[in-house]
Amino acid sequence: MTSMTAPKTAPTEERVTPGRTRSTLAGRLIPYGYLSPTVLLIVVLMVVPIVMVIGYSFQDNVIVQENPVFAGFANYAKVLTDPDFLAALENTAIFITVSTVAHLVLGLAFAMMLNTQLLGGVTKAVFRIVYILPWLFTIAVIAVIWRLLLDPSGVVNYVLHTLGLVQEGVNWLGDPGKALWAVTFVNIWSGYPFFMISLLAALQGIPHHLYEAAAMDGANWFQRFTHVTLPQLRPVIVSMGVLDLIWTSQQFALIWMTTGGGPLHATEMLSTYTYKQAFSEYEFATASAAAVIVLLLTMILAFFYVRQQRER
Amino acid sequence: MVVDGIRVRRVIGAATAAATVALVAACGSGSSGDTASDGSVTLEFAQWWGAELPAGEFDKIVNDFTAQNPNIKIKLLSAPYASTKQQLITGAASKTLPDVVGLDGAWVNDFAKQGAITDLSKLMSDANYDTGQLASQVQIKGKTYMIPVVNFVYPLFVNKDLLTKAGVAKVPTTRTQFLDAAKKISATGSDVKGWALPLDTAVPNGIQNDVMSWLWASGGSMLTDGKPNLTGAPVKSVVEFVKSLNDAGVIAPGSLTMKEQDKVEKFTNGQVGMMIDSLAHINLIKKNKPDLKFEVAALPAEDGYTGKRGIPYASWGIGISSSTEHKAEAFKFVSYLLSKETNANLSTIANGFPGNKNAQPDFSDSDPLFKTAFDIYQQGYPANEFVGLPKSEDLMRSFDEQLQLVLTGKTSVDDALAKSQESWTSVFG
Numbered sequence: 001m002t003s004m005t006a007p008k009t010a011p012t013e014e015r016v017t018p019g020r021t022r023s024t025l026a027g028r029l030i031p032y033g034y035l036s037p038t039v040l041l042i043v044v045l046m047v048v049p050i051v052m053v054i055g056y057s058f059q060d061n062v063i064v065q066e067n068p069v070f071a072g073f074a075n076y077a078k079v080l081t082d083p084d085f086l087a088a089l090e091n092t093a094i095f096i097t098v099s100t101v102a103h104l105v106l107g108l109a110f111a112m113m114l115n116t117q118l119l120g121g122v123t124k125a126v127f128r129i130v131y132i133l134p135w136l137f138t139i140a141v142i143a144v145i146w147r148l149l150l151d152p153s154g155v156v157n158y159v160l161h162t163l164g165l166v167q168e169g170v171n172w173l174g175d176p177g178k179a180l181w182a183v184t185f186v187n188i189w190s191g192y193p194f195f196m197i198s199l200l201a202a203l204q205g206i207p208h209h210l211y212e213a214a215a216m217d218g219a220n221w222f223q224r225f226t227h228v229t230l231p232q233l234r235p236v237i238v239s240m241g242v243l244d245l246i247w248t249s250q251q252f253a254l255i256w257m258t259t260g261g262g263p264l265h266a267t268e269m270l271s272t273y274t275y276k277q278a279f280s281e282y283e284f285a286t287a288s289a290a291a292v293i294v295l296l297l298t299m300i301l302a303f304f305y306v307r308q309q310r311e312r
Numbered sequence: 313m314v315v316d317g318i319r320v321r322r323v324i325g326a327a328t329a330a331a332t333v334a335l336v337a338a339c340g341s342g343s344s345g346d347t348a349s350d351g352s353v354t355l356e357f358a359q360w361w362g363a364e365l366p367a368g369e370f371d372k373i374v375n376d377f378t379a380q381n382p383n384i385k386i387k388l389l390s391a392p393y394a395s396t397k398q399q400l401i402t403g404a405a406s407k408t409l410p411d412v413v414g415l416d417g418a419w420v421n422d423f424a425k426q427g428a429i430t431d432l433s434k435l436m437s438d439a440n441y442d443t444g445q446l447a448s449q450v451q452i453k454g455k456t457y458m459i460p461v462v463n464f465v466y467p468l469f470v471n472k473d474l475l476t477k478a479g480v481a482k483v484p485t486t487r488t489q490f491l492d493a494a495k496k497i498s499a500t501g502s503d504v505k506g507w508a509l510p511l512d513t514a515v516p517n518g519i520q521n522d523v524m525s526w527l528w529a530s531g532g533s534m535l536t537d538g539k540p541n542l543t544g545a546p547v548k549s550v551v552e553f554v555k556s557l558n559d560a561g562v563i564a565p566g567s568l569t570m571k572e573q574d575k576v577e578k579f580t581n582g583q584v585g586m587m588i589d590s591l592a593h594i595n596l597i598k599k600n601k602p603d604l605k606f607e608v609a610a611l612p613a614e615d616g617y618t619g620k621r622g623i624p625y626a627s628w629g630i631g632i633s634s635s636t637e638h639k640a641e642a643f644k645f646v647s648y649l650l651s652k653e654t655n656a657n658l659s660t661i662a663n664g665f666p667g668n669k670n671a672q673p674d675f676s677d678s679d680p681l682f683k684t685a686f687d688i689y690q691q692g693y694p695a696n697e698f699v700g701l702p703k704s705e706d707l708m709r710s711f712d713e714q715l716q717l718v719l720t721g722k723t724s725v726d727d728a729l730a731k732s733q734e735s736w737t738s739v740f741g
Binding site: 063064065066147151152153168169171173174175176179256257258259260261262263264265276279280281282284 | 398401405406422425426427502503511512513514515564565566567568569570574583703705706709713716717720722
């Protein structure tokens, strides 16, 4: 073993007297230096594209022609009077509302089952894995699985037929009257585990003495649920609900890979409508207008989310 | 120590900021067609072909070219069809297309209008290229923008076992015979249907391959003088024929959201007796169901039709970006892919038909069905009127939606065709 001693070469005076004005200026700039990577990324990846899309939405013949012209609100008028857009708006509203409510109800029910004292640790672990499985698949896999399951000669129809519930194969995704409900169901299936996990964590954080106090006061199971569990979970439920509304409104891949917005626009969503405007009709101006409308709608939801977070 | 710490942090802060600026600058300065210091040129070639060929085969063909032309390097950007399409649409919009691009006939009109792909006629005359050897060229206003390199035809696929089981002795050659055969096949079992019709609107090419193909097989056209003519007798008879198949209950259920791959799967599983499909799927079907007995035939025509039968096709087309600085080198590569030997070789491994008239694909190692299909192809003519039309996918989609209304009984054939005619006319302008 050899011991090494660091040579004392650092001049002491440099440590003491840095130029005062330079240090103040540099000191002021340092925080911006640290912030600059993030600020730049936000500007390049978010601000610039958003401003460009908003710009496109007020012009005509954007992107595909070299000299776009200012069109005022013409694109917005065109989009807002397009029956396909209005159908997409209605479908999206149904899709996100039903999905979010079902995610919440299913997530809460499963979370409470997994939080119960009645089941053993191993059983709970097994169920945890089973319940979380849908969340582990990517949307592409989910779309393929459910297309096969819901095929007129697929497994779901086979089971229903065997049980005598249907006479012949039901056209779940191909029937305009059923397609929206079928894709909503698939979305519910794929999204509830996230709610379940978050609510389970929140449930485990509720102090036990609250339940004991309620029990001492003579509260039954339902009263404990409504007066202890729900109020304690409220912040999580509201945050998750608003976030889920935003996320679900952006669902594109699942719809595109199962029904493509059809049959007969029955599952047309704002996302698929915008995509078709841009990449099939090359109407980037109306696509931008539709995208801005979606952005505004989403911002309303985001406003409630931020306000709710502040209240906390 | 404290000051040292501050200095280190200051340096890190500045370095991070500088690195971010450099990164952002690098993102913005990406350009294709670079010339290296040794004078060699690198061409980017975006296509979906490499993804559809056996692994490594396309690289071999490209490597042969670079061996012959050491001053040209080819960078292959291979991705599946759908992502290539999306990438090229955005590339065309932002004028950042790779130097050489694989094209589908459906995109050509729009890309040419945007000025994203260059006029190949000029490059061909500059290079004294003999255009007589090309099987076809896709032109807009008399200028060539795309050359089909390999063509894939869409004949009728027939499940022989199902046909025999249904008591149909002969593969149908007329629409009446087809309806009759489809009815008989559908009668053989509750899960079996005569025909599959994929009408999914996400990728509405079922209109081209499975609907309009009936029109072209009888020598019909959906255009008159380059303008849509959907209300005329030929298109009307096709839609009425498809409706009669639907009314007879011989179309596999779920057709309104069925995709092309579902159609192939149902045929492979014996759930559908007949389908119109790409020849390229023969190997897939044989791999998934080696014992399936099927054959390919020309599409049935209208009763009494004796003329040549159009057979729908899709192409691996090629074009050159207008923004590339190396057009001559790019065209050299294009003409290499279209040269007699290379084109024959490429067609053989792709199981398609060559874009060079003189190229002879080698069927010796292929399935005998390819030879049959080549004979059908040579007896008829390649027909795909959607190639070169503006917003062709949108045209297919609007027709698709009207056809869906007809098949669900929500509108009449005449009204649907009048609506389609109206929307197509507005696109043609």
